[in-house]
Amino acid sequence: MTDTAPALDRLRGDAPPRNHDARTIAALTANPGCARRGLMDAAGVDKDAVARHLGFPAPFGQSQFAITRGNGFEQQVKENGCAELLTLLRERAGLDVAEVAYDDLEVVAGGEGRELRHARTRALLGRALDGDAGTLFDHPLLKLDIAGQPAYLEPDVIAFQLAGRFHVVEIKSFAVIDGQAEPEQVAAAARQAAVYVLALRRLVAELGHDPARVSHEVFLVCPENFSNRPTATALDVRPQLATVERQLARLTRVDRLVEALPDGLTFALGEELPETVRAVEARYAPECMASCEMAIFCRDEARACGATGVLGRSVRDDLGGVDSVAAALELADGTREAPPELAELAGQLRTAARLRAEALQLAAAGGVA
Amino acid sequence: MSVLTSLAQVQAAAAGVAQPVATVRHCHLAAAPLVMVPLKMAGEAAAPLAVMLGSDRAAPELLAVPQPRNRDLRFAFAAEFAKLVLEHVAANVGAAESLGEGKDGEERVRYTEAPQILLPNRGGVGFLRLLGRSTRFRRTEGPYAVEPAVPALGRWLTWYADRHDRPGSSLLLTMTETLRLHWATGQSSLEDGNLAALVGWIDPPDGLDGPAAARRAEDPVASPPAGPATDPTFDNEVLAPAIAAYDGAGRDPRAEERVRDALRGQLAPTWDLMWRSVDLLRTLPEGGSVARRWERDRDGFTWFHRSFAESLPQPRRDIAVRAARRLHDLERAQDAYEAQRAFDDPLVMIEHRLNGLAFGGVVVGGDPARLDESGKRPKLRPHLLVATGDPVRLDPGATVVNAARPGLKGRVLEVGADGVLVELTGGMGRGLVPAAGSVPQVGERVVFTSLTEGSFGPARFPEAEDTPWTHGGPPAEYVPTDEDAQEDWS
Numbered sequence: 001m002t003d004t005a006p007a008l009d010r011l012r013g014d015a016p017p018r019n020h021d022a023r024t025i026a027a028l029t030a031n032p033g034c035a036r037r038g039l040m041d042a043a044g045v046d047k048d049a050v051a052r053h054l055g056f057p058a059p060f061g062q063s064q065f066a067i068t069r070g071n072g073f074e075q076q077v078k079e080n081g082c083a084e085l086l087t088l089l090r091e092r093a094g095l096d097v098a099e100v101a102y103d104d105l106e107v108v109a110g111g112e113g114r115e116l117r118h119a120r121t122r123a124l125l126g127r128a129l130d131g132d133a134g135t136l137f138d139h140p141l142l143k144l145d146i147a148g149q150p151a152y153l154e155p156d157v158i159a160f161q162l163a164g165r166f167h168v169v170e171i172k173s174f175a176v177i178d179g180q181a182e183p184e185q186v187a188a189a190a191r192q193a194a195v196y197v198l199a200l201r202r203l204v205a206e207l208g209h210d211p212a213r214v215s216h217e218v219f220l221v222c223p224e225n226f227s228n229r230p231t232a233t234a235l236d237v238r239p240q241l242a243t244v245e246r247q248l249a250r251l252t253r254v255d256r257l258v259e260a261l262p263d264g265l266t267f268a269l270g271e272e273l274p275e276t277v278r279a280v281e282a283r284y285a286p287e288c289m290a291s292c293e294m295a296i297f298c299r300d301e302a303r304a305c306g307a308t309g310v311l312g313r314s315v316r317d318d319l320g321g322v323d324s325v326a327a328a329l330e331l332a333d334g335t336r337e338a339p340p341e342l343a344e345l346a347g348q349l350r351t352a353a354r355l356r357a358e359a360l361q362l363a364a365a366g367g368v369a
Numbered sequence: 370m371s372v373l374t375s376l377a378q379v380q381a382a383a384a385g386v387a388q389p390v391a392t393v394r395h396c397h398l399a400a401a402p403l404v405m406v407p408l409k410m411a412g413e414a415a416a417p418l419a420v421m422l423g424s425d426r427a428a429p430e431l432l433a434v435p436q437p438r439n440r441d442l443r444f445a446f447a448a449e450f451a452k453l454v455l456e457h458v459a460a461n462v463g464a465a466e467s468l469g470e471g472k473d474g475e476e477r478v479r480y481t482e483a484p485q486i487l488l489p490n491r492g493g494v495g496f497l498r499l500l501g502r503s504t505r506f507r508r509t510e511g512p513y514a515v516e517p518a519v520p521a522l523g524r525w526l527t528w529y530a531d532r533h534d535r536p537g538s539s540l541l542l543t544m545t546e547t548l549r550l551h552w553a554t555g556q557s558s559l560e561d562g563n564l565a566a567l568v569g570w571i572d573p574p575d576g577l578d579g580p581a582a583a584r585r586a587e588d589p590v591a592s593p594p595a596g597p598a599t600d601p602t603f604d605n606e607v608l609a610p611a612i613a614a615y616d617g618a619g620r621d622p623r624a625e626e627r628v629r630d631a632l633r634g635q636l637a638p639t640w641d642l643m644w645r646s647v648d649l650l651r652t653l654p655e656g657g658s659v660a661r662r663w664e665r666d667r668d669g670f671t672w673f674h675r676s677f678a679e680s681l682p683q684p685r686r687d688i689a690v691r692a693a694r695r696l697h698d699l700e701r702a703q704d705a706y707e708a709q710r711a712f713d714d715p716l717v718m719i720e721h722r723l724n725g726l727a728f729g730g731v732v733v734g735g736d737p738a739r740l741d742e743s744g745k746r747p748k749l750r751p752h753l754l755v756a757t758g759d760p761v762r763l764d765p766g767a768t769v770v771n772a773a774r775p776g777l778k779g780r781v782l783e784v785g786a787d788g789v790l791v792e793l794t795g796g797m798g799r800g801l802v803p804a805a806g807s808v809p810q811v812g813e814r815v816v817f818t819s820l821t822e823g824s825f826g827p828a829r830f831p832e833a834e835d836t837p838w839t840h841g842g843p844p845a846e847y848v849p850t851d852e853d854a855q856e857d858w859s
Contacts, residue, residue: 061600062601063411063605064604065412065413065609066411067412069411069412173412174414175414177414178686223414225414225503225857226414226415226503226858227856227858228857229857286558286560287559306382306383308375308379310556311375311378311382311556311557312557312558312559314374314375315378315379315557318371318372318375319372319375325379325383326383328375329379332379345372348372348723349372351723351758352372352373352376352723354758355373355719356373356376356377356380356719358715358719359392359715359716359718359719360389360392362392362715363389363715
C-alpha cells in the first residue's frame with residue numbers, strides 16, 4: 001500500500017489530495033468495478049475539478065433552503081449541550097445515559113488543526129473507554145486510512161452508553177412521517193454512519209480495546225412528521241459495514257491498476273487531461289450519476305462508443321455479453337454471427353426483432369392480431 | 370424488463386428517436402383532465418412552493434406561497450388549492466348510470482365521469498400524498514382551525530395517491546410513467562425520469578434528434594426541472610433573493626408578484642410539456658379494455674364521493690385486515706392489467722410469445738368441422754394446425770385462447786416441427802357446425818395464448834373485529850385526535 005503512494009501522488013500532479021469525508025467514502029462502494037473511479041479516488045484526485053476542466057461539471061448543487069434547514073435542525077438538537085438529543089436517547093432509544101459529560105471537540109484550545117483535534121478525540125475516547133463514563137462527544141474527529149491517505153471524518157455525535165458501548169448518532173433533516181422515511185435517504189445515511197462506525201472501531205482497537213465496543217447499531221435523528229421535533233430511530237448498519245470494509249480493502253490494491261499505467265501519467269489539469277482520463281477504463285452505469293463527479297463525462301464517452309451500459313443495468317443484464325448497441329442490432333438482424341456463448345441470446349434477439357417488426361407492421365396496416 | 374424492451378431501447382439509441390412499445394393507448398384520457406405541476410421547497414417534507422394547474426392549456430392557474438416557511442401562508446395556499454381541486458371533483462359529479470339494486474336492496478349507481486389528474490412524475494405523487502397526509506386531519510373549528518376545504522383536500526389527495534398505486538387505474542397518471550409505457554428511448558430510466566428529455570426523444574423538435582433534444586433538456590436553465598424538487602441554482606440565485614425581498618418589503622404585492630413570476634418561469638415549460646404529452650398519447654387509439662378499467666375507476670370515485678360526508682379521514686396506517694385486503698386487490702389488479710394489455714396490443718403480446726406462453730402464425734391446415742364422437746353425444750372439436758416460428762413452451766394439454774377473440778378457446782394437442790396442433794373447445798356457437806367466422810380459416814394469421822384474464826380469484830379476509838392475534842388482534846376503532854388535528858406543520 002505504501003509502495004504505491006508515490007505513484008499515486010504523481011497521478012495527482014501538484015494538487016493536494018482531496019479530502020475524503022464519510023459521504024465520499026460511502027460513495028466508493030458504488031460501482032466497484034470502475035477502474036477510473038477507483039484510481040482517481042485512491043489518488044485523492046479532485047474529480048470535481050477534473051470534470052469541470054473536461055467541460056462536464058457535476059450537477060451536485062445544493063439548495064440554500066435545504067442547507068439552512070439541515071443546519072437549523074442540527075443546531076436545535078444540539079442546543080444546550082445536546083439537551084434535546086439526550087432526552088431522545090433516554091426515552092425513545094432506551095439508552096441508559098444517566099450522568100452525562102458533554103464534550104464538544106470542535107475547537108481545541110489554541111487552534112483547530114486536524115491532527116490536534118484528532119489527538120484530543122483520541123485522548124478523550126481513551127479515557128472514556130477506561131473509565132466507563134457516560135459521555136456525549138460532539139464533533140469528534142476520526143481518522144481512516146484510505147489507500148494510504150488519512151481521511152478525517154466528523155460524525156455528528158457519538159453517544160457513550162454506561163453499558164459500555166459507543167453508538168454513532170447521525171442527525172439528518174429529512175422527515176420521518178408516520179414511521180417512514182424515503183428509502184434512498186435512509187440508505188445513504190446508513191452507508192455514511194457505517195463509515196463512522198468503522199473509523200471508530202479502528203480507533204478503539206488502536207487504543208487496545210475490543211472494537212466490538214462500538215455498536216453496529218446507530219441512531220438516526222430526524223424531524224418527526226411535518227414538525228421540527230426530533231425523533232430517533234435505531235439502524236443496524238452491519239450490511240453497509242461489510243460493504244465499506246470490503247471496498248476499502250479492495251482500494252488498497254490499486255497497485256495493480258497503477259502498474260498497468262503508462263509512465264508519467266498524471267491527472268493534473270492541463271491539455272493532456274482528456275487523454276489521460278480516457279487511458280483509464282471506466283465502467284459507466286446510470287447509478288454513477290448519483291455519486292460520482294465524473295459521471296457526465298463518462299456517460300458522454302460511453303454514449304459516443306455506443307455502449308449498452310448507458311441504457312441502464314436492466315439492458316446490460318438482458319444483453320449480457322453484448323456491450324455495444326451496434327453489436328446487439330447486428331445480432332438481432334442476423335448480420336453478425338454469434339460466438340457460441342452468445343448463441344442463445346442471439347436467437348432470442350432475432351426472434352424479438354422479428355416479432356417487433358411483425359407487430360408494428362400489423363399496427364401500421366391498421367389490423368389487430 | 371426483457372430482451373424485447375432492451376431491443377427497443379437499443380433500436381431507439383441507434384435511430385436517435387424513441388421506438389414504440391405499444392400500438393394502442395393503455396390508459397384512459399379524460400376530455401378535460403386536471404393537469405398539475407407542483408413544486409415544493411427544498412429541504413422540507415411537504416412545504417408547497419407553487420403549483421400550476423388547470424384543465425385549459427391556454428389558461429393555467431398559478432398558486433404560489435411567497436414565503437413557504439410561513440404557516441399561515443401555507444394554509445392559505447392549501448385553501449386555494451383545495452378550492453380548485455374540489456371544483457374539478459364537483460365538475461365530474463352529476464350524471465350517473467343505474468346498476469340496478471344491490472344485495473341490500475339499495476339502488477347502485479356509477480357516475481358517468483370521474484375527475485382525472487395528470488402529474489409530471491412519481492415525485493409529484495409522493496408530494497401530493499404528503500400534502501394530503503399533512504392536511505386531512507385538520508379541524509375546521511377550535512384551536513388552529515383551518516378552512517373547511519383544507520381537510521377535504523387532504524382526504525381527496527390521499528385517495529388519489531392510493532388510487533395511483535393501483536395498476537391500471539387512470540385517475541392519477543404520471544406523465545413520465547405513462548409515456549414510458551408506450552415508448553422506449555435510447556437513454557436509461559434515470560434520464561427518462563426527466564419529462565423534457567423523454568418528450569425530446571419521443572417527439573424531437575425540428576432540426577434536433579432525440580439525444581440532442583435530451584441534452585438540451587438537461588440544462589436546468591433552458592429546461593427547468595418538472596418538480597416537485599426545484600433546481601438548486603434557481604433556489605440560490607433567483608428564488609431566495611425574491612423571497613428575501615418579499616420579507617424585507619413588508620409583504621408588498623409587487624414583491625409577491627416577483628416571487629410568482631420567478632416560479633411561473635420555472636413551471637410554464639413543464640406545463641407545455643404536459644399538454645404536448647397529452648397530444649402524443651392521444652395519437653394512439655384507445656386499447657380495448659381501457660373503458661372497462663375506467664369503469665372500475667368510476668366505481669371507486671362514485672363510492673368515495675358518496676360516502677365522503679359520513680366518513681372519517683383515512684387513518685395514518687391501515688389496520689391489518691384492510692391492509693391485507695388492499696394488497697390482495699392490488700395484486701389482482703396487476704394480474705388483470707398485464708393480461709388485458711397483452712390482449713389489447715399485439716406489441717405487448719409478443720412479450721409472451723417470446724417467453725413461449727403464446728404463439729402466432731398462419732393456419733396451414735386442420736379440420737375446421739371436426740366432430741369428436743367418442744362420447745355419448747358428438748361434440749364440435751375442430752383442429753387447427755398453426756405454423757409458427759415462435760419458441761413455443763406450452764405442453765400438450767395446455768389451455769389456450771385466441772388473442773384477438775379470447776372467447777375462442779382451445780387446447781394444445783401437439784407441438785411439432787410443422788406447427789402447433791390446437792383443438793378448439795369453445796366459443797364457436799352452440800350447434801355442431803361452427804358459427805360463421807368463428808373458426809380461423811387456412812391462410813389466416815392467428816395468435817393463441819395460455820394467458821387468462823382474472824386468474825386471480827377474490828380472497829376471503831376476516832372482518833376487522835375478527836383479526837387474529839398474529840396480526841395484533843381486533844384493532845381499536847380509529848378516532849381522530851386533537852393531536853392529529855393540531856400537528857405542527859413547520
